[in-house]
Amino acid sequence: MQPRNMSMSGVVDLAAVKAAQEAKAKAEQARAEAARTGGTGAVSPADLVIDVDEAGFDRDVLQRSTEVPVVIDFWAEWCEPCKQLSPVLERLAVEYNGRFLLAKIDVDANQMLMQQFGIQGIPAVFAVVAGQALPLFQGAAGEAQIRQTLDQLVQVAEQRFGLTGLTVDPDAEPGGAPAAGEAPAGPYDSLLEAAARALDGNDLDGAVQAYKNVLAEDPAHPEATLGLAQAELLRRVRDMDPQQVRTDAARDPGDVQAQIAAADLDLAGGHVEDAFGRLVDTVARTAGDDRETARVRLLELFDVVGADHPAVVTARRALARALF
Structure with a gap:
């Protein structure tokens, strides 16, 4: 069976975006802590391959995935193809x-x-990045195909999740790999936790207010900015009739509010390129206040996904062409 390559560049769910931001913050804090204490955090090459069981999965896979992509090799002693792939x-x-x-x-x-x-x-073979599981491939695969998949994995992990991997020292003692620890407490942790609890309880109004409380003190706070954009999107689509929204948008492509509503639904459903493309097209075919309304909503949707997502980069270029 040929490997099923990941499709990470065009599929984004809101939980994954939030996890990416948290992973970036943890990675930055870990690097800062290592620099402060003078430690290198280096591991031995022998520590790059580990055996994992159910009891240690959270510690060895989920927690470690906030600092480095974790590739999981599911195998068994009786599996002959496993004996070829694992080495x-x-x-x-x-x-x-x-x-x-x-x-x-x-x-x-x-x-x-x-x-x-x-x-x-x-x-x-799966990967876990920032707590998110991604299928890589199943069955036997050639080394060239495996390398291609791994190259894509490490590129996405660095560009979208801020994970640059582990520092390896050939002279380090095996077994000295540091465990992923908790990030240092931040000044807004209680407010962010309140927002998370509100989201878990489907209290979108409460989540919006909690994120706004953080941004009132720190207007550039990345997690609060992302969380607010997500919570506001979920609040907008909460009471929509998806079938009616899409019917209205298809019936009148010039109806800006109909296109905006459909774009919100697209993004909430994980159809990132569809949402951005719809609003770029709306900007291109409108003028005046209607064009500005569509442009502003598109910028708001960029915040939901994050500025470093490839779809945002592409859509920004398309928006520039539509405007100028």
Whole structure:
């Protein structure tokens, strides 16, 4: 079976975006703490390949994924293709020199993890980045295809999640890999936690206000800016009739409010390019106040996804062409 390459550049859900921002913050804080204490945080090449079980999954995979992409190799002793694939992955983990961590999971001993990942057959390879699971490929694969997938993984992890990997020191003692710790408490943690609780309880008004409270003190706070944009989007689409919204938008492409509503639905459903393309087209075909209204909403939707997302970069160029 050929590997199923990731499609990370065009699929974004709101939870993943939030996790990306949190991962970036943790990575920056970890680097700052290492610099402050004079530590290098370096690991041995032997620490780049680890065995993981259900008891240590949260610590060894989920927590570590906030500092480095974790590639998971699901295998079993009786699986002949696994015996061919696993050594390749182990060798590449060392060759990539800390750009990803390889976690090996024996499915016979960890049936619950196999079920949680929805694995139907092995070998199966996943990645976890900032707590988000991404399928890489299932079955045997050639080394060239594996390298292509890993190259894409480490590129996305760095560009979108701010994860530059681990520092590797050949002279470091094996077993000295630092565990991912909790980020230092920030001055707005209680307000951000209140916003998160409000979102979990579907109290979108409360979440919006909590994020606004943070931004009143720190207008450039990245997590609050992102959270506010997400909460406001969810509040706008909460009471929409999706079928009616899409019917209205299809019936009159010149109706700016109809196109804005449809774009909100597109983005809330994870259809990033569709949402941006719809509003860029609306900007191109309108003028005056209508054009400005569409442009402003497009900029607001950029905030939901994050400025470094590839779709935002592309849409900004398209918007510039539509305006000028």
